[in-house]
Amino acid sequence: MALKDSIAWYHFSAPKNFYPLAGKVIPWFWGLTIALLLVGLYLSFFVAPTDYKQGESYRIIYIHVPAAWMSMLIYLVMAIYAIIGLAWKVRLADMMASALAPTGAMFTFLALWTGAFWGKPTWGTYWVWDARLTSELILLFLYIGFISLQSAIDDPRRAAKASGLLAIVGVINLPIIYFSVQWWNTLHQGASVSPTMAPKMATIMLTTMLIMTFAFWMYTIVIVLMRVRRIILERERQTSWVMELFGAEASGEKDEKGERK
Numbered sequence: 001m002a003l004k005d006s007i008a009w010y011h012f013s014a015p016k017n018f019y020p021l022a023g024k025v026i027p028w029f030w031g032l033t034i035a036l037l038l039v040g041l042y043l044s045f046f047v048a049p050t051d052y053k054q055g056e057s058y059r060i061i062y063i064h065v066p067a068a069w070m071s072m073l074i075y076l077v078m079a080i081y082a083i084i085g086l087a088w089k090v091r092l093a094d095m096m097a098s099a100l101a102p103t104g105a106m107f108t109f110l111a112l113w114t115g116a117f118w119g120k121p122t123w124g125t126y127w128v129w130d131a132r133l134t135s136e137l138i139l140l141f142l143y144i145g146f147i148s149l150q151s152a153i154d155d156p157r158r159a160a161k162a163s164g165l166l167a168i169v170g171v172i173n174l175p176i177i178y179f180s181v182q183w184w185n186t187l188h189q190g191a192s193v194s195p196t197m198a199p200k201m202a203t204i205m206l207t208t209m210l211i212m213t214f215a216f217w218m219y220t221i222v223i224v225l226m227r228v229r230r231i232i233l234e235r236e237r238q239t240s241w242v243m244e245l246f247g248a249e250a251s252g253e254k255d256e257k258g259e260r261k
Contacts, residue, residue, distance in 0.1 A: 013092050013093075014092070015091060015095065015232045015235075015236050016241045018092055018228075018232070019229055019233075022226075022228065022229050026225050029218050029221045032218040033215060033218040033222055036211055036212075036214050036215035036218060037212075037215040039211055040062065040211040040212035040215050043204070044059055044062040044212065047204060047208070048062070048202075048205050048208050049202065049205075054121070054122060055121075057118065057121045060114050060117055061118065061209070063212065064110075064111060064114035064115055064118055065209055065213075066209060066216045067107045067111040067216065068115075068136065070104075070107040070213070070216045070217065070220060071108035071110075071111050071136070071139060072174050072177060074104035074220060075139060075142070075143070075167070076174060077100060078096075078097045078100040078101060078104060079097075079170070079171045081093045081094070081096045081097040081100070082094075082097045082160075082165075083168060085160055086165075086168075091235075092232075095232060096224070096228055097160070097167065098150055098160070098163075098228075098231055099227040100220075100224055101150070101163075102147065102227070103220050103223050103224060104143050105140060105143035105147065107216065107220075108136065108139050108140040109140060112136060112137060115133065131176075131180035132180045132181055135173055135176045135177040136177055138173055139174075139177065142166065142167075142170040142173065146163045146166055146170075147163075149162045149163040149166060156235055
């Protein structure tokens with residue numbers, strides 16, 4: 001069984017084999033994204049109770065917290081792909097790391113932006129140089145640095161190596177983000193959800209937050225798969241299978257036009 005799983009993993013690690021698989025699962029993940037997002041937003045604005053301290057303004061946490069979680073999770077996954085690419089020379093791993101970076105940067109920016117709007121009524125200011133906020137801002141810079149290195153170096157292999165090293169080194173920032181409220185005195189509140197303790201919020205609030213998190217997770221999978229398919233075509237454009245693929249698509253278009261006539 002383990003041998004079969006290993007063979008399957010190697011089979012789909014080839015861009016040629018991964019490309020059609022990604023195309024098949026994208027519609028399913030789109031459906032999950034839309035369904036979870038609609039349910040999560042409905043619960044966020046119409047079902048979850050008003051917070052007795054923060055009032056209605058607290059509802060932004062249903063976007064802010066999942067976005068912050070995703071910003072860290074995506075970076076960790078990106079770094080793991082970078083390690084696989086550097087250690088085992090798996091081309092698809094480098095492509096996946098490249099595909100993850102823009103979405104991770106987007107969620108990091110969203111976390112900072114929504115945090116600022118939550119901070120104004122709560123702290124009286126949009127921004128403070130708080131340990132949690134500053135380390136999250138550094139995470140955004142790490143994403144931007146990764147993307148910039150990819151764009152600045154023409155050779156894809158050299159670009160993957162340079163950006164991969166940056167991603168791996170930048171992992172040290174993740175525990176700083178997570179534990180910053182425990183290590184330093186900050187304005188940012190502590191974690192309301194933790195694997196080591198009972199939740200500090202009502203069940204409906206926790207459920208809503210988890211649904212929004214899964215919605216963002218499904219969205220990430222969809223966008224990354226779409227992006228990595230484009231990257232595969234760009235980097236494999238000189239290979240016979242890509243030429244055959246476009247030849248087949250062009251032939252299919254001609255046949256459709258002929259039938260219509």
